Amino acid sequence: MILGGGYVGFYTALRLRRRMGKREAAIVIVDPRSYMTYQPFLPEAAAGSLEPRHVVVSHRRELKGVDTLTGRVEEIRHAERTVRIAPAEGLAYEITxxxxxxxxxxxxxxxxxxxxxxxxxxxxxxxEAIALRNHVLTKLDQAASTWDPVARRRMLTFTFVGGGFAGIEAIAEVEDMARDVVRYYDSISPEDLRFVMIEGSARILPELGEEMGGYALEQLRRRGIEVHLSTFLSSCVDGHVVTSTGVEFDSGTIVWTAGVRANPVLASSDLPLDPMGRVNALPTLQVATEDGQVVDGAWTAGDCAAVPDLANPGQFCSPSAQHAVRQARHLGDNLARHLRSAEPEDYRHKHVGTVASLGLGKGVAQVYGVKLRGWPAWFMHRTYHMAQMPTLNRKVRIVLDWTLALFFRRELVALGRLHDPRADFRDASSGGPHAKGTRKPADKGVGTPV
Structure with missing residues (x-):
């Protein structure tokens, strides 16, 4: 039973199925979504550089020989070897x-x-990436259609909270997209756009080190992005942003990327957790008690696990895609070894480098101690993540997206109604604003009037 279909769940199921035949092991994966999302590509999906469907991988299509259950885990009772699952519709049920x-x-x-x-x-x-793209483009459409300077300024102000990889790549890609598309708006100039980053620490991208993080900060500020360091968001009621340093402004868009925490459903389990709510783990990726004893039949990895980092003694593996993918493959191998009465091996990985995109053709990276800036770093970012993307199908589609982007400009259409597709029909059915002023035609029987 694999709970979760993200990096760890997907790659563990894939690896274990390759190591063990259907007669040796029955594998079940449980997740509220029927696909795995490759999160490092979300900024490019939000900016229109990648088709959103190409950054997700179907469980049912790619995990052949694995049973997929679409539902939310409500409770884990490992002592009884039971999990309670709530499907989107219907009654919750238990599986052993x-x-x-x-x-x-x-x-x-x-x-x-x-x-x-x-x-x-x-x-x-x-x-969320799709919603953000539609939201930003819709705000540009609305701003170009109003003469109210206050409302217009609010619509063209975009605020991101959190200066880690997710936040920096998101604001850089979205800002790049917005400045690219305003050329088609006669009433909006690039100077009208205001992008604001709020970060609680004294620097951005701390994993890249002070020098490269400083370079990224300099590049963002050169592009007109306001970066407020050592600053916290205090309030954003009705879009009115108030920071801990006293800065106040109205913003039509607020994006939260300020860190993650272990899935809270773990609190409804009898598994041993650390003070941060993560499952205690050994280097072998087996669940362990506080005194280091193996919990029989339980394994864990990824963001929800406190896995000792053997490459950095005294620390735990960071919640990154690099660790999650490698831990998942290692977990699949260890579980196969265990089921065949062999000893599981310790997980050990030392990062060879870090890459970050700062928009189309722009990036920052540090690989094997070599520091890269600009286009080479951006190319390294794309190459690394394309290589990590599972399945040949998705790799080819992503490369085709990038290739087409070299010859055609970004798509400008905002499918805002996508998030409420029944709005027009609901208004028409209830005599709403779209139905006012219409007259009910005489009943002439079934058919289409000519």
């Missing part, structure tokens, strides 16, 4: 298992900030 892989990942780490839940957009799922 022999071995459990906890790969529930993480959720956005939010804070009790006034207005945050009502105003902010997350940036962790492909649906």
């Amino acid at each position: 298992y022999d071995h459990l892989v906890v790969a529930l990942g993480s959720v956005a780490r939010t804070l009790p900030i006034p207005g945050l839940a009502d105003e902010a957009i997350g940036f962790k799922q492909v649906e």
Whole structure:
């Protein structure tokens, strides 16, 4: 039983199925979504450089020989070898298992900030990337269609909270897209756009080091992006942003990318957790008690697991795609070894480098100690993540997207109604604003009037 269909769940199931035949092991994967999202490509999907469907991978299509259950995990009772699952529709049910892989990942780490839940957009799922793109393009359309300077200024102000990889890549790609498309708006100039980054620490992209993080900060500010360091979001009620440093402004878009936390459903389990709510793990990726004893039949990896980092003694593996993908493959191998009465091996990985995109043709990277800037770093970013993307099908589609982007400009259409497709029909049915002024035609029988 594999709980979670993200990096860890998907790659573990794929690896284990390759190592063990159907007669040796029955594998079940459980996730609310029937696909795995490759999150490093979400900024490019939000900017229109990639088709959103190409950054997700179907469980049912790619995990042949693996049973897929679409539902939400409600409770884990490992002592009884039971998991309670709630489908989208219908009654919850329980499933028993022999071995459990906890790969529930993480959720956005939010804070009790006034207005945050009502105003902010997350940036962790492909649906959120699509929504952000449609939202930004819709705001540009609305701003170009109003003469109210206050409303217009609010619509053209875009705020991102969190200066890690997700936040920096998201604001850089979206800003790049917005400045590219305003050329088609006669009433909007690039100077009218305001992009704001709020970061609580003293620098951005800390994983890249002070020098390269400083370079990224300089490049963002050169592009006119306001970056407020050592600053926290205090309130955003009705889109009115207030920071801890006293800066106040209205913003029509607020994107929250300020960290993650382990999936809260783990609190409804009898598995041993650390103070941060993550499952305790050994280097072999087996679940362990506080005193280091193996919990029989339980395995874990990824963002929801506290896995010791053997390459950096005394620390835990960071919640990154690099670790998640490699841990998943290692977990699949270890589980196959265990089922065949062999000893599992310790997970050890040392990062060879870090890459980040700062928009089309722009990036920053540090690989094997070599520091790259600009186009070479951007190319390295794309090459690395394309190589990590599972399945040949998706690799080819992504390369085709990039190739077409060299010859054709970004798509400008905002499918805002996509998120509420029944709005027009609902208005027409209820005599709403779209139905006013119409007269009910005489009944002339079934058919289409000519």
